[in-house]
Amino acid sequence: MKKQKAQAGNRKRDVEIVDLNGKAADKKNGGRRNREFAIVTYVFLALFLCMTGYFVYFVAIESEDFINNPYNARLATMADQVVRGDILSNDGTILATTQIDGNGAEIRYYPYGRMFAHAVGYADNGMAGVELLENYRLLRSNAFILTRIANEVAGKKNPGDDVVTTLDAGLQSACYDALGGYDGAIICLEPDTGKVLAMASKPDYDPNTIAQNWDGYVSDDSGSAVLLNRATQGLYVPGSTFKILTLFAYLQQERGDGGFSFDCSGSFSADGYEMHCYDHTAHGQEDLYAAFGNSCNCAFSSIGLSLDRSSYRQLCEQLLFNKALPANLGNTSVSRMTLDGDANDPLVMQTAIGQGQTMVSPLHMAMLVSAIANDGMLMEPYMIDHVQNENGIVVRQNESRQAGQLMTEQDAKTMQEYLRYVVTDGTGRSLQSDRYNAYGKTGTAEFSSNKNEDHSWFVGYAENADGKRMAVAVVMEGVAAGNAYAVPAARAVFDSYFAQ
Numbered sequence: 001m002k003k004q005k006a007q008a009g010n011r012k013r014d015v016e017i018v019d020l021n022g023k024a025a026d027k028k029n030g031g032r033r034n035r036e037f038a039i040v041t042y043v044f045l046a047l048f049l050c051m052t053g054y055f056v057y058f059v060a061i062e063s064e065d066f067i068n069n070p071y072n073a074r075l076a077t078m079a080d081q082v083v084r085g086d087i088l089s090n091d092g093t094i095l096a097t098t099q100i101d102g103n104g105a106e107i108r109y110y111p112y113g114r115m116f117a118h119a120v121g122y123a124d125n126g127m128a129g130v131e132l133l134e135n136y137r138l139l140r141s142n143a144f145i146l147t148r149i150a151n152e153v154a155g156k157k158n159p160g161d162d163v164v165t166t167l168d169a170g171l172q173s174a175c176y177d178a179l180g181g182y183d184g185a186i187i188c189l190e191p192d193t194g195k196v197l198a199m200a201s202k203p204d205y206d207p208n209t210i211a212q213n214w215d216g217y218v219s220d221d222s223g224s225a226v227l228l229n230r231a232t233q234g235l236y237v238p239g240s241t242f243k244i245l246t247l248f249a250y251l252q253q254e255r256g257d258g259g260f261s262f263d264c265s266g267s268f269s270a271d272g273y274e275m276h277c278y279d280h281t282a283h284g285q286e287d288l289y290a291a292f293g294n295s296c297n298c299a300f301s302s303i304g305l306s307l308d309r310s311s312y313r314q315l316c317e318q319l320l321f322n323k324a325l326p327a328n329l330g331n332t333s334v335s336r337m338t339l340d341g342d343a344n345d346p347l348v349m350q351t352a353i354g355q356g357q358t359m360v361s362p363l364h365m366a367m368l369v370s371a372i373a374n375d376g377m378l379m380e381p382y383m384i385d386h387v388q389n390e391n392g393i394v395v396r397q398n399e400s401r402q403a404g405q406l407m408t409e410q411d412a413k414t415m416q417e418y419l420r421y422v423v424t425d426g427t428g429r430s431l432q433s434d435r436y437n438a439y440g441k442t443g444t445a446e447f448s449s450n451k452n453e454d455h456s457w458f459v460g461y462a463e464n465a466d467g468k469r470m471a472v473a474v475v476m477e478g479v480a481a482g483n484a485y486a487v488p489a490a491r492a493v494f495d496s497y498f499a500q
């Protein structure tokens, strides 16, 4: 066998030799052509693989973002074929729907009008809120295939998918009412999941008539910025709510309360700058709990001066200042804390009590207390629970996501104790309830020399015996004094939520 094979090999070689002798030149040219052909083939194959790869990537990852761009013409085509789906609350209450009038024209209808204005948004003269976030999915139809075929045969539009939000209609109503006639914002988060339970902003608008009133909104010369969602995009002087950060920085630096004690006389001076407590109240001898619970400006000015300024700012950055917030809510503002190592003493004193140059968004403060409530773990805020077809079949389910551990569990538990003290013994006493335990920090932020133009703040959370928890940030603009506004508003919101 072996021998035969060897002979066959020899014969083959003989044939090749004959070939070489006979058509040597042709063979050479043919070889070059084969090589060129092979190169071209490989180049095309490589291109084909790249394009296939990109196509898969585009379909899987990029396409929805691409298509969801409101400037994309494909969305207009989709709107020609699909009736925009509904936006629903977490219990299925309709927040936005499309009605067909007598002439066959589609009208976007918002049954709650102003109450959900900034959260749900609008889809006329541009878009905002959930209408913008989920524009693509509202214009896509996952109706049953037979329904779609029947509609297409009949020349009728298909029903778009419905977007079910995390918004709690009852709580939203409580937030909207709690703001009353004041401009400002209230945002409620579920600390364990990051779900946005409610989000109210004033001044508001009626999304049902936005097209008619558009010119007035965009040329608004009173500066009230009606279309701005103050909960996520507003930036405010934090006032005493910022003492949460100053306290945290101090506890970190001292690795505990450092045996803190301070005798408040109602005023405190350093470097020729005088700080005073609210109404010049002398708080007397205080430990760290009392200084925080009383919201003592003098004690916190002195704490601020004791902090390493660079570390103070770094710690604020660890708590999401000067960076984009990890939130899946569309455009959100970046909170600002700019203190550096060269800052002079008066600026440090002001910063420590939440004046100075620091600015925060209500969303950011709600996220911060949410993380404290959740033992340091921040859950990424989101407001779309799932997308379903017209028959309620879920076609996409969002899961809650961890945004990161903002502080250790032990540090979070320490902060919980200080926030609780504010309610049991401090400026938040009117939040005591049999139905829940509240935690938080009050604040009055001065943003002008006019005493009737302060901002009233409350940020905190509450939990009941069943472990149900809710975090809230309340800011009310242009009020006369702190506790009389934001704290009762927070109380109304907690009462509503824990009555359910």
Ligand SMILES: [Zn+2]
Binding pocket: 264, 265, 266, 277, 281, 282, 283, 284, 294, 295, 296, 297, 298, 299
């Ligand atoms: Zn004081």
